[in-house]
Structures are given as C-alpha cells and as structure tokens.
Amino acid sequence: MRPLHDGTPTTGTALGRVAVLGAGSWGTTYAKVLADAGRDVVLWARREAVASDITATGINHDYLRGVVLPQNLRATSDVDEALDGVDAVALGLPSQSMRENLTVFRDSIPGGVPVISLAKGVEIGTGLRMSEVISRVGRVEPARVVVLTGPNLAVEIAHDRPTASVLACIDHDVAIQVQKACATGYFRPYTITDVVGAEIAGTGKNIIALACGIAGGLQLGLNTAASLMTRGLNELTRLGEALGGNAATFAGLAGLGDLVATCSSPLSRNRTLGGRLAAGMGLEAAVEAAGGQVAEGVVSCRSMRDLAHRHQIDMPITEAVFNVCYHHMPPYEMISSLMGRPHSPE
Known part of the structure; x- marks a missing residue:
C-alpha cells in the first residue's frame, strides 16, 4: 500500500484544531492519527482519571496501553474546554449512548464545523443510524456529518500499521476537508458520498464477526468462516440497498474490507x-x-434485525446471532439452522 504522504503535517486545510470526544481505544487512536497528521488535538475523556493519566504520562493506560501519544495531543475532562474554538469535532462515543451524550453537549459544538462519527451502530428502538442521531439530536446539518469506517482495528493503527479507511459524507467537499486533515503515512482515507451504505456495512460486520467467532470456537474451519463472511456480506448489501445505499460500497473498504478485518x-x-x-x-x-466492554455486535444484532423486519429483508445470519444472544440458542444449533435453510440460487 502506497502511503498518501510521508507523515509530515498536511497543509492547505482549514481544520487546524480538532476535538475528539471519547477516550476509548478508537477515539484515542483517531486522536493520535489527527495529531500525527499535524492537527492540534484535544481529547475529551469522560473520567478525569483518564484525562489526568494522559496528561501526566502521555499514555492512555486504560484503553491504549503502551502507545505514546504525540505532544500536540492533550486531554481534558471538561467538554466545553475541549470544544472551544475547534474547527472539527470527532465523536468517539458508543452508539447506544450517542443520543444521551449529544443531549448534554450539543449546544457546545461549534456551528458550521464538520462532525466526524466514529461510532458503528444503529440505535435500538428508533432504527436510526448514527449520522441520523447526530443530525437530529445534535442539531447538526446532515451535510456536515462525516462517517469514518473501514478496516480500523484500533491497536494496529495506534502502532502505525498501514490501513485504508473511508470517509462518507453527502457533501463531498466536506469529506475531502476531513481527508486532508487526517491523512498520514500509515492512515490513508478515501472519500465516498454513500453515508447509508457505509453505516449499514460498518454496523453489520460486527454481527457477522460474532457468527465467525462462534464458528471458530466450534473449530469448524475456514470454509465455514468464508461462507459466513460471503453470505453475511450479501445480506448486509440487501438491507443497505433497501435503505438507499449503493451495492458498490459493500464491495469496498467500508464493506468487504471492514468485514474481513473484523471477522x-x-x-x-x-x-x-x-x-x-x-x-x-x-x-x-x-x-x-x-x-x-460490550461488543457492538451484541446490540447491533437487535437493531439491525428490527430494521430487516421493518423492510422485509431476509437476514438469516443476523437472525441466528440474535437467537444465540437473546433466545439462548446453542451455538451448534445456530450453524445447523443456517445449513438447513431451503436451497436457493446464490
């Protein structure tokens, strides 16, 4: 993979100062990416102890042990301080608490700046994607919401191992702004306008990864894993298209790329x-x-299953994972239920 540039600070972008809200492993990692790209980064931690640890040691020992953070990244537990005068905001918050958090600090988010969603999930009950929650609850124009997704295993990226990612926004110029602000020698972001496809792919891959983990735990081998990934991608694509997404998105980094890494x-x-x-x-x-730490697939199999039922989309792997998690189906029966389905064309 050819890096976008050699890691020197990017010029020609107005996004000089960025706040990252959420100091978990992925929020901290993305804050590091932004800092390595030359941004002035403020990382907000909900707990004062985490912010103090980062300030004192330069390391987030609770979530990213062993990774020394750049000097142009500082931490705080004061959300107003974090958001003061920033040119962009990244939300590294759990999907199911996104609404609650936005209700608290939406008035502090500066108007007109890009808001980057790092969360992969669909809200239980409402069926809203994270970009929709951010727009409706956070009162952020949809054209300012940028979804970051792709094969983004936090620990690997934190150790500067090369990866490519996707920035999805209905306003392509905004996506390009964020792209310039976070590109480094090890983090290569691409841009697309298919927000729906990017979010459904990013949410659904966690469900398929749960299924692959079950198959791996049963020692079923690579054929089973490959079958689950392929058929899983198929059902995610069908749901994404029903919601207005583009099938091509599921064949790219947001879909296949993320699916392979997570599974x-x-x-x-x-x-x-x-x-x-x-x-x-x-x-x-x-x-x-x-x-x-709840794996997102546990909650996503509920919300994605609800979406599938609402739009009459058959998603057998999602249904099977839901049954294991919430109806106490034995894992070996999950595989049997999938193998025993009526035969059909691919």
Whole structure:
C-alpha cells in the first residue's frame, strides 16, 4: 500500500484544531492519527482519571496501553474546554449512548464545523443510524456529518500499521476537508458520498464477526468462516440497498474490507466474544470476561434485525446471532439452522 504522504503535517486545510470526544481505544487512536497528521488535538475523556493519566504520562493506560501519544495531543475532562474554538469535532462515543451524550453537549459544538462519527451502530428502538442521531439530536446539518469506517482495528493503527479507511459524507467537499486533515503515512482515507451504505456495512460486520467467532470456537474451519463472511456480506448489501445505499460500497473498504478485518482478527472484540459463546459461556459471562466492554455486535444484532423486519429483508445470519444472544440458542444449533435453510440460487 502506497502511503498518501510521508507523515509530515498536511497543509492547505482549514481544520487546524480538532476535538475528539471519547477516550476509548478508537477515539484515542483517531486522536493520535489527527495529531500525527499535524492537527492540534484535544481529547475529551469522560473520567478525569483518564484525562489526568494522559496528561501526566502521555499514555492512555486504560484503553491504549503502551502507545505514546504525540505532544500536540492533550486531554481534558471538561467538554466545553475541549470544544472551544475547534474547527472539527470527532465523536468517539458508543452508539447506544450517542443520543444521551449529544443531549448534554450539543449546544457546545461549534456551528458550521464538520462532525466526524466514529461510532458503528444503529440505535435500538428508533432504527436510526448514527449520522441520523447526530443530525437530529445534535442539531447538526446532515451535510456536515462525516462517517469514518473501514478496516480500523484500533491497536494496529495506534502502532502505525498501514490501513485504508473511508470517509462518507453527502457533501463531498466536506469529506475531502476531513481527508486532508487526517491523512498520514500509515492512515490513508478515501472519500465516498454513500453515508447509508457505509453505516449499514460498518454496523453489520460486527454481527457477522460474532457468527465467525462462534464458528471458530466450534473449530469448524475456514470454509465455514468464508461462507459466513460471503453470505453475511450479501445480506448486509440487501438491507443497505433497501435503505438507499449503493451495492458498490459493500464491495469496498467500508464493506468487504471492514468485514474481513473484523471477522479474522483476534483483536476483534466481536469475534472473540463469539468464541466465548461457542465455548459455552452465557452472554453476561462472555461480556464480563471481556472486561465489561460490550461488543457492538451484541446490540447491533437487535437493531439491525428490527430494521430487516421493518423492510422485509431476509437476514438469516443476523437472525441466528440474535437467537444465540437473546433466545439462548446453542451455538451448534445456530450453524445447523443456517445449513438447513431451503436451497436457493446464490
């Protein structure tokens, strides 16, 4: 992969100062990317202890241990301080708490700036994608919302391992602005205008990764994993198209790229949790074993299943993962249910 540039600060962009709200592993990693690209970055942590740790040591020991953060990245637990005078805002918040957080600090987000969504999810109950939640609850114009997605395993990127990503925005010029602001020698962002496809792909891949983790835990081999990934991509594409997305998006970095990384890597929380479910752990025990961090696929299989039912889209893998997580279906029966479906053309 040929880097976009050698990592020296990008010039010619108005996005000089960026706030990243959310100091988890991905929020901290993206803050590092922005800082490495030459931005002045303020990272907001909900807990004062996390902000103080970063300030004192230059490391986020709770979420990104061992990674020294750039000097042009500083942390704070004061959201008003973080958002004061920034040229762009990145939201590294969990999908199911996005609404609650935006309600608190939406009035502090500067008007007219790009708002970058790092969250991959669909809101339970409403069926809203994160860009829709940001627009409606955060009172941000849809043309200012930029969705960042793709094969973005945080730990790998934090260690400067090359990756390509996607920035989706209905206003292509805004996407290009953000692209220039975060491109480094190890982080190569592309731009698209298909926000719907990017978000459905980014949300759904976590569900398929859970299924692949279950199959891996059952020692079913690579044929099974490849079949789940391929058919999983097919059902995500069908839902995405029904919602107005572009099928081509699912064949690119936002779809296939993210799917392969999340379904294959031991760094994937969703794949790992699936393996624990296959080993006989209940959902609560599997989540507890992960340090209490809920893999997004657990909640996404609920919200995506609801969307599929609402739009009458058949999504058998999503349905099967939902049954394992919430109806106590034994993992081996999940595979049997998929293999026993009526035969059909591909």
